[in-house]
Amino acid sequence: MALLRNRDFLLLSAGQGVSRLGDGLYTAAAAWLAWSLTGDSTAVALVTVAAFGPAFLATFVAASYADRCDRRRLMIVTDLLRASVAAGATVLLALGLLNLTLLVAGTAALSLIGAPFGPARNAMVPQIVRAEDLLQATGLLHVAFRAAFFVGPLLLAPLLAVSSLTLVLALDVLTFLVSAATLAAVRVRRPAGPRHRTGLGADLAAGLKALRAEPDVLVVIATFVVALAATSGFLTVGLAALVGERFGAQGGQYGLLLGIAGVGEVVGALLLARLPIRRLALTAVLAWALLGVFRFPLGLAQSPAIAATLLAMTGMASALTDIPLIALVQQRLPDRHMAKALGLWEAGTAGALAVAPLVASTTVEATGIGTAFMLSGAALVGLSALSAITVLRFARRRTTGRLALACTE
Template identity: 65%
Template sequence: MSLLKDRNFLLLFAGQGISRFGDGLYTAATAWLAWSLTKDPTAVAVVSVSAFAPAFVATFVVASYADRGDRRKLMIATDLARVVVVAAASVLLSLDLLNLPVLVATTALLALIGAPFAPARNAIVTQIVPDDRLQQANGLLQVAFRAAFFVGPLMLAPLLAFGSLQSVLVVNGLTFLGSAAAVAAIRVTRPTPTGARTGLWSDLGAGLRAVRAAPDVLVVIVTFVLALALTNGFLTVGLVAVVGQGGQYGLFLGVAGVAEVVGALLLTGLRIRRLALAAVLAWALLGMFRAPLGTVTSPALTVVLLTVTGLASALTDIPLIALVQQRIPSRHLAKTLGLWEAGVAGALAISPFVASTAITLAGVENAFLLSGAAVLLLTVTATLALAYVGARQRGQEPVVTAEGGASVSAPKGTAVTTGTSE
């Protein structure tokens, strides 16, 4: 916990906890508002998708600005712009002008403005924390993110009981101001630019080449996105079908959320040496314990299964972020994290439809089993891919050329020419 004694990290920890509290509150508020306006579950789904679709489309592209500019200033500007959007939504609501199309447009605009924030935030960690503390730092940040996001929806009922939806939006705007103030107080040195100034598309191309040059990172990111698409919808759509009671459904979601917070907290005290393998195998653990959920009738056993999968969920992303931070050069770090965030947004958008389709075609029990089996198959494939990548990397050794002492790699047993003739 010594990282919390570092002023810069403490500001980031507190500020992003406040921000995620606002995100959780806003997510619950927009879903409730969509239902209040239409009494149509499809409208709630449309609003939810509008919160993810812009991030899927834009996050990787706009993350380039976090790599080529000042990440801290970008985060502050993003927070302040979101304050303006939330304030406008509050005014429209008070004037009774916030109908469903306007709500969808507002939610999409807020997501679009916020697209560069998460990549910039995860990338700025490397400017605050030394490399050997990145896993601990990410674990602590995930504790703040998950706990605060979990608390946010719980505050909707008392805010509505003692205020109104306008007051909910005001509180949400204040959380963005709190986040901006905390980030503004952070003191970090902007990384020194390397080489000539590049344009957007050149920078994006260089970022993709950087990811391809770290194939283990690519394997872990692809595994995460595909596994999330196969599993996340079953925690919402699938669990509703299993439980059938609103009270128990809320309780079980709470258990899974608390387990994720505990898992993130536990990971702050562990040192994982093989980050890529840990991030991949965590999905196998999640798949094994998620698969039987469709057949369980005991609430106690359901709690046990959700607890284990919640702990495993924390293990899927904390090592991934630390791996990216360690393996990708700083000038391409936000873009790589943005690529992951874009994939996550896409997976979250389609996962409920994957779950509902599987349940409709195969039934609840078989759908959960199929989801677990698919994740296990994906994990085996990813593990074999990591083994292949490791073997390829071990099969190369550094070779020093005669010109300028530049180091390159070549397969063992092959010769490297220097480009000169005798």
């Protein structure tokens, strides 16, 4: 595989894998620290909101800087700033001065500072790999990110068994520094053409105009956000209810089933990295229908084994929803607007993840577990069908326009 001989791609994958491991570890540690400080589940919720809220509000705007500045340098600065915030929290915890207010503020600061990082990273990939390798590169990066993020929370228990939360936060600082060091070693091709020096407002307006010029890309992003908001909460809230009421099990089995879904997503990403996909937009929206087919019967599962099988297939299908989306944006949007398009997607994702649990809990309470999962699956299939029809219509218009242009030349 040519990508595995690409020094810069390997550096990016390794560094960001370590960074995502730190993200997963910090997410689990912050939630447990909030509980340890207060013994109140509301405190845990506050920390969770602090982790997602700023990203929802700031990512699209922050992504503008990733389009107007040197992306690699911006990412390095972001890593160093986040390392400083995490180091401050580590010192406060060691001194016994860290309270819930400071924890929430620190978590929100990490989220806000990191807002341009994801869009900048994904927009930088075309600057280090060939255009024909974008889908494969995105798939392999997804494997590294997801696998590392899942490993992070698993490290919390053994680390706490031999040390303390202070060491856990110190390790998070180290992951930011590793990420910055690997980014400093990556060689990046300069984008074709000069960087446009425009103001923030003008740049955001130009980015939205560029997205409107690629309506099928906009449809794929909108489909992802709506699907996530309407149905992703069932993988947490709904699954917890299924495990507790149907299987009579404890949290360990709930965590295991979530882990199986995550492993399925990693496997799906590995398989996708080896497949040539020509129609990225259509693949991305139809993947939601496939996910819905496996989601539909989940609430009727009578055993953990059946639920695990369905969740593994759901996880594999979910890899098809975001990897083609990222590759599509990388291929179709001009470099000067690529990070903003990815930032809009990531901001929508953060907002969707914030409301999805409420949607799921309301549906489960109103209809019961089995019906709720069926409604979730049916909604995904219906949304996917509507989006696929729209994407095909735009593709037909694009083809007709090209033919008309060819005839006039």
